[in-house]
Amino acid sequence: MASKASEPSTPPSWFTPKRLLIIFCVINLVNYVDRGAIASNGVNGTLPTCTDAGICTSGTGIQGDFHLSNFQDGVLSSAFMVGLLIASPIFASLAKSHNPFRLIGVGLSVWTFAVAGCGSSFDFWSIAICRMLVGVGEASFISLAAPFIDDNAPVAQKTAWLATFYMCIPAGTALGYVYGGFVGSQFNWRVAFWGEAILMLPFPILGFVMKPLQLEGFAPLESKQTPTSVETNVSETGEVSVTDDGMLAGDQPFTRGSESTSRLWDQFTRFSKDMQVLLHDQVYVVNVLGYISYNFVIGAYSYWGPKAGQSIYHMSNADLVFGGITIVCGILGTLSGGLILDRMNSTISNAFKLLSGATFLGAIFCFIAFCFRSLYVYIALFCIGELLIFATQAPVNYVSLRCVRPSLRPLSMAISTVSIHIFGDVPSAPLVGVLQDHIHDWRKTALCLTSVFFLAAGIWFIGTFLKNVDIINEDEEGQSATSIRDKTKPLLEGNNYAENNYQP
Template structure:
């Protein structure tokens, strides 16, 4: 049970609908990236030559880095490596660190990694950046839903979570359009840099505004105070028992 001293009031910026809106936009950007990297404008195609000797240059990531089918498949799923490793780590850290700040850390990693994808120079550099994208996304994926469940009105929890998860197909579909347009009109690198710019305000907010606290998770200061109080109570209880025992012995004499 969380002690009363650990029950902090919500920060002034907070309203449940505002929190849902922020998380939905972040989730949408996450999945725009999933769609964008699979789009023809970003993923591209290899250079090809016909039997008559007419050749077309490669486009997108495949064309620039001359990727084979295996390497192209790795890029699309590399984020899962970071996601699977980092998700339980962030969930465990939430017991000792503020979960809202952890989301800020993860989104910072995500933003830097996405910018790195746009600045990559070969297959391995972009593959590593894609893995780090998964690491950054892990904090948000594992902690956002509990925040929504904590703060949604009791009768609307299911609807709010449904709204949050609707951003998955919506963001993926939007990503195909975004990647196709930006990749074909400008360059596939610009698509990644654009995603990083769109996400940048949210890690900044995660560090600058007063954080929320998940219900059932006491801040570290409160936990330390509670532990200290329990230790003092235990010592006082032991001293009291010693006094009673001594009085009993004297009385029996």
């Protein structure tokens, strides 16, 4: 038998890990451009108004065209979250029986058509349904992209690659504000959605035409397939055919129905068992609880920040100030967090140390910032606080990926996403509004909100004392645990050439 060295080699695919990262970053950027665009004044618009003198101005954007109340306008954001939260665990569970890369292609296809549907909507319900489908489409990408990046990033730069990916969240949202404002004011709000669909269109096509990728910890789907029995029918002479296993051919439709029901039940049973594993994992639970507390503050900051800043410091351009702080601090802080963790040696224990330390220091700076009455002192201190706060993005997702076996990573990311929204930013905005209605002082309200950061830091600090294992590559039955640090390989490698010559 010829050795590997003597076999002819083929050049590796153009689809290298770095190109994978670039593609996923662009997709993530477009996802968050959409979130920023629908919140921009150019796309979201305003209701028609009339002055006491009888001078009326027509409404603009979605709200003006469909005559939406503020409640209905807010429902559009909630509709997106409903689709995202429901579909994320579903896509993560389907990754057990379907190729994860193909699932991303399916999700992005749904996203593209749904965004185009937003631009073609004709009333409140049509755009609300389309926004829900946008969330469904994004769910597959959110659940599965990070595990792919983790599998294929160079050993010494794994957290930095995750940080680059998550840096697209503040950058994309900020670009969405600019994009939506420009396109909506110069053309029409519908054009903004159609433009997003065109930008995304190449990626679902790529997801279907290229060779599918496989995640670590998932057996190739071909190995899970079993030969099907030979089907026979009643012949023209009236003879009843029998299958290999002795079953009458006429009974096969009933059997197929039973098999479909059995597969659905098996899928549900597998999902239930996986959820039990996650909920019994102390490291995972502590990490998500800290992330919920953290996102509780971040979500309220993003919604009430401009209004609080305008009230406390009498800013005339509060939107621009908070938007600028978010862009700069979000990008620099997120990248810094990933680089620092790589320098510290990427482990779960070190990730918890960075999470608790950065959040605690960031909370101090943000808290003190709101105590000062000088706008310039506030901006300086708040910027430092935001830099430290955003440094947590890469480490917190690193822990979610590394504390579970590879086959559970999609579900781990999905449940983390669902939890931080359901218990974090979704309830925080209205609760802060209720607090402000009782206190009637935005400075005190902001201080109360910022203090929740100390809770997040305390929860993550507990994580440093937990016994943890950095599980990198464990099969479904947990029979082996081999560190990916001992093997890194490019995606879609060119057989033996890639196996023997790839260097991260």
